[in-house]
Amino acid sequence: MNLVVSEANLMNKRLIEFQDVELGYGRQVVLNHVNLNVEEGDFLGIAGPNGSGKTTILRALLKMLKPRRGSIRFREDIRRGKMSMGYVPQREFLDEIYPLTVMDVVMMGRYASIGLVGKPKKEDYFMVHDALAHVNMEGQANTAFRDLSGGQKQRVLVARALAGGPIMLVLDEPTDGLDIAGEREVMELLRDLHENHNLTVLMVSHHLNVMANYVKKLAIIDEATLHVGTLEAILTEENLEKIYSMKVKIFNVDGQKAILHLEHGNG
C-alpha cells in the first residue's frame, strides 16, 4: 500500500517527461534520443556549446516545436492548461523601440487568463503588483521598460512570467549580456523563487560558471545527445574537456565553483 502511494506521488511530481525524443527543423536533426524528466522542485540547467540545441529543447518543452520522434508528456494539469509554465525569453530579442511601461510588459503575463477581447481586472492588477513585489520592482510599474538596466529588465521579465501564476519558470539565457552584478542579481532572485516560493526552475544557458553555482540538476548537450544528472555527476573536468574540446579545470573558491579553460599543453 505504501509503495503504491509513493509511486503515485512520484508520478504526480513529474511535470514533464521526454521519452526518446528527436528534435529538429526541416530535414536537420538537432538532437536525438533525448530523455529528460522535469520534476516538481527541480532547479535544472541545460548547457551546451553554442548552436548545440539548447533553445530547441526549450521550444519543445514550451510546445512550440513538435518532436519528430518519441514523445513529450506533460502532467495532467499542465496538459489541460490548468497550470502554466512561465516563460522568460532572451532579453535581447525584445525591441526597445516599443514605448511600453513595466506595467504593460508584466500585464502580458496575464493575457492568457484575461482572454480574447477582455480587459485587465482588479485581480489581474493585483497579480501584476504581487509579481513585481517578488522581484523587488514594485516601485517601477510606471517606468518605461526600455529605460531599465539589463538586470532590471530581466527581473521584469521574470515578474511577467510569475504574473501568470506558473508552476514552473522556463528561462532562456537569463544572464546573457549582464555584468557580474547583474548576473548575481538575477541568479539570486531565481534561487529565492526556487527555495522560498517552491518554484520549479529550468534554465538554458551557456554560462557554465553561473549554472555551476546555482542549479541542482544539469543537462548538457554533447554531439546532439543530452546527458542528464546531478550537478556533481555531470559537471566534471573530464566531461567538459570532451564536450568543449579544451583543457578545463574546476576550482572551488570559498564554496563557489569556478570553471577555467587552460591553454593546450598547460594541463
Add this chain to the structure above:
Amino acid sequence: MDELLTTLSLFRYALAGIVLVSFICSYLGVYIVLKRIIFVGVAIAQISSMGVAFAFLIGLPPMIFSLLFTLLGMLGMSTRPGGKKLSQESIIGLGFIAASAITILMMAKSAVGLHEIEHVVYGDILAISPLQVYIALGVVATIITIHLLFYKEFVFVSFDYDMARALGIKAALWNLLLYLTIGAAIAIGIMIAGNMMVTSAIILPAINGLVLSRRMRMVFIISSIQGVATATIAFFLSYLLDIPYGPTAAASSFVTLGFSFIAFKLRG
C-alpha cells in the same frame, strides 16, 4: 469663407476619403514602424498600384485588383523563397522594383492611355466617387473595430511573438490578421489618395507619435490625429496653391515631424 464652404461642398467625398485613409494608415503605421517593416509598407503600396494598373489593362474594377494584389504581395513578403541565401530586404527590394516597372509598362500598354490612368494609379482625390468613399468607410470601420477589440493581442504578438506562443496564443494567426488589415488599409488608401500620400501616412505620423510620447496608447492617438490633421491641411493647401495633393500631404507631414523633433529636443 463662402469660397471655403463651396470648396467643402464640392469636394466633400474627396475630403471624407482623405480623412478615412489618413486615419487608418497613420494608426496602422505605428505597427509598421514598431515592427520595423517600413519597406514592406512601401513595397506593398507599389504592388497595390500594380493591381490598379492591371485592372485597367484587362478592363475590370481596379479596387478588387488593388486589394487582391496587396494581399498576394503581403503573402509573398512573409515567405523566404531564397532561404538563408537571400535576406528579407532582398525580397522586398525585388517586389518594389518589379512592381514599379510592371505598373508603368502596364499603364503604357493600357487602352485607356497613360495620362488618364496615371491619376487613378497614383491617386486622384478629385476623382473619388461616393461609392468609393462608402467602400472605404466599410473597410476602415471593419479594420478599426478589429484593432480596438484585439489591441492587446496585436501589441503582444508584435512585441514578443515567442512569449505569446508560449502562452498558447495563436501568434501566427494574429500576425497574419495584422498584416491583412495593413494590406487592406494600404490598398484602399492607394485607390483614394495615391501612392505618395499613403506611403507618407504609414510612416511619418507614427514616427511623430513615437517622438512625442512614451506611452503606447498615446503613440496611436498622436499618430492618428497628426495623420488626419496634416492630410486635411494638405488638401486645402493643394487646392489653394494649385499643387499636387500627394507631395503636399507628404511635405505637410514632414514639416509637422520637424516641429515635433524641435519640441522633443527643447523638452530634453
